[in-house]
Amino acid sequence: MTRTVVYPGTFDPVTYGHLDIIKRISKLYDKVYVAVAHSKEKGPLFSVEDRVKMLEEAVSDHKNVEVTDFDGLVVDYAVKKSVRVVVRGLRMISDFEYEFQMALTNRKLTPEIETVFMMPSESYSYLSSKLIKEIVGLGADISSFVPGNVEKRMKEKLKK
Amino acid sequence: MTRTVVYPGTFDPVTYGHLDIIKRISKLYDKVYVAVAHSKEKGPLFSVEDRVKMLEEAVSDHKNVEVTDFDGLVVDYAVKKSVRVVVRGLRMISDFEYEFQMALTNRKLTPEIETVFMMPSESYSYLSSKLIKEIVGLGADISSFVPGNVEKRMKEKLKK
Amino acid sequence: MTRTVVYPGTFDPVTYGHLDIIKRISKLYDKVYVAVAHSKEKGPLFSVEDRVKMLEEAVSDHKNVEVTDFDGLVVDYAVKKSVRVVVRGLRMISDFEYEFQMALTNRKLTPEIETVFMMPSESYSYLSSKLIKEIVGLGADISSFVPGNVEKRMKEKLKK
Amino acid sequence: MTRTVVYPGTFDPVTYGHLDIIKRISKLYDKVYVAVAHSKEKGPLFSVEDRVKMLEEAVSDHKNVEVTDFDGLVVDYAVKKSVRVVVRGLRMISDFEYEFQMALTNRKLTPEIETVFMMPSESYSYLSSKLIKEIVGLGADISSFVPGNVEKRMKEKLKK
């Protein structure tokens, strides 16, 4: 049972915090779908293709991890993939409230799918894609927060 | 005393969580004004007329509930209606902080008006108008979250 | 409706924060029962008689406030007094969680009784009976936190 | 991978909230050890034997659930059982902080063991063994909170 899981997110862009969670999940499950939500309504910095690309580069060492994208509800995506478990990372109280609200809503929509939560390493507990986008525009060196390929693409974005 | 209260909100749109609170209030007070804030600055999905209409349809069974709208501060509206009590629902920690900040500000502006807080049923503790708008756009069946008339109007909105 | 309410607590001892809430309640309702829980299991500093006495002295100006005591569940006490509303003060997040847990439990036990929450003045948001008992033992002047009669009795307690 | 998990706790006594989590876990994993911590330092109401007994009666329908007990660190117990995943339920913010603190400490002690968190149904979000012990002493009917066998034993305890 539960040998395959979905780890959904916007990943705009992927951070070392996401990668820490992916590494942990990949050790616990046979197969991990890292599922990039289109999230057009959030006005992401990177296109869904770019976000998938950056993730693929970053997770290439984990053989049981597959990066995909989805548009719509994560529970519908999980059903389509015949997956029963959605994994989410929890870092802070504010995560907690939003995640619980989302998980209870998803449970109401599709009761047979369960959300489980995992903690990133405390070294990444303060990392967020939003904060990284904020500080990179102010000139911050973000090499401690995101992989090299992401850093490079963010700098290219900024030049435009 | 306190026989009339105001239950203000944006109600964009009304959910079963709001209706649970309205039902509870209507049992405790002689008269309840459900007051729809124009909230133009929030860019609501529904016009104030539509939001009032949907509420009127949903509360028609409660004889002591009157749906109205207001533009401006809720405390000014309460004074105009000679009401001393504003009721707000509390679901989560993040509600709590915003509501307390707002209630303390209102108390400073109009000390004679008191805010009292009530809890919805735990079955609705995770419901929010914002989340419903988010998931309906992703194809979710929202019939467990909002009354039938609201669901119908949301689907019409989406088609446009 | 709801012209009579119960404001329950341990009041070990009553603080200016409790009195601020009582003053607010007494303006909103026809009759207020301030109900002192025996709370033997908490090992209170003052006997229930002393706690009732200190409250009576402190609320003597509010003609519609009656201080009583009760042993058992607050919802059972409310039913006995034919009261439908229990009022609780909320100061902080930690209050919030405990109070919600208690209120949902009470609602399950006696659905016809509703808990409503009120905020003390921000000047008393940090006050707690527990903290006052802690600091008085360390030599603090507590005259800004509790009425004179309570201060006097606390000092007598300490001498023993 | 991760086909066996440990769900540790004090279970003093088991509540419908715990049972909701156990039911969810038993659907996701091949084998679940419900592990009753001795927790002598907490001065539990029921002996470890009684707590194991009450759990066994309550989970007898779940063929892949085994109730055991342990003394010491849950990570040491997990290692002994060759289990890599510890499951914990999360209901509230205060759970969240304590659980994260414990999980990060456990991760430091035994990095190869991962803690995953699950949510009980919102119907049980307010339930706690502590609150149940508190209210049963005040005369509350606890049949909505714990299984019949637990209710019976709690009443016997009270008579003594």
Next chain:
Amino acid sequence: MTRTVVYPGTFDPVTYGHLDIIKRISKLYDKVYVAVAHSKEKGPLFSVEDRVKMLEEAVSDHKNVEVTDFDGLVVDYAVKKSVRVVVRGLRMISDFEYEFQMALTNRKLTPEIETVFMMPSESYSYLSSKLIKEIVGLGADISSFVPGNVEKRMKEKLKK
């Protein structure tokens, strides 16, 4: 050591809460740079020049306080000014999470700079520039929340 500190913010506009913190800082340190972040991405109501001006008028009594502006990271600004301490006010849980996230990020970027937190008076614990902008548009009298010069400028803004 630490005789000079930076107190950064958007100050859109300055409130009595900010001024309370500035007064406290000015008593603890030899020199205080109140540093107005350009924060163009936040779409501030007032230009950076106006925000600096309003602050200068409000802090003119504190001889060791200098109002400046900066664009970029606060840690870079601190390094430029040879300052080792950044002071931030903390009012609420939501502040706490954002501030800790920001402070840990800043510490990673520039480990030699330390963030210290101070509390405003509880009288200002509910004040926020955002809420003030919200209610002034709804007709609120904001003279208890901001100094006279700020109130005047806000009204001028609204007329336009």
Next chain:
Amino acid sequence: MTRTVVYPGTFDPVTYGHLDIIKRISKLYDKVYVAVAHSKEKGPLFSVEDRVKMLEEAVSDHKNVEVTDFDGLVVDYAVKKSVRVVVRGLRMISDFEYEFQMALTNRKLTPEIETVFMMPSESYSYLSSKLIKEIVGLGADISSFVPGNVEKRMKEKLKK
């Protein structure tokens, strides 16, 4: 100004989290009093002499740090030492609430003394003396959480 500060606590026992804060404070101020509260009412594991001793051994490298003890209110101790600033570490939300309550109470008692808050490294954000005492009794290796001298004394305590 503010060249001398007090860092008070129970330190039962000192952890790497406390030492991280002390190291940070010692870089920002000329002189740091690490002040061990007697805290008899908490029933500490170690005598105040032992707690002072363990701290002295752990901070011996910091020439501007002096370990002392005090009985009574920290603000009275600060006044006696002519110190205007009390430093406290903040790790979590629950710290935050208690610390703010204590700091506002202290400010009421002695307005001229200010509490400032600092964050430990995120590596120590989950550490607490209470948790360490709990797990050491369950057989945990605590060498990542406390200095060697403290570990040794804790083991001696356990043998008795």
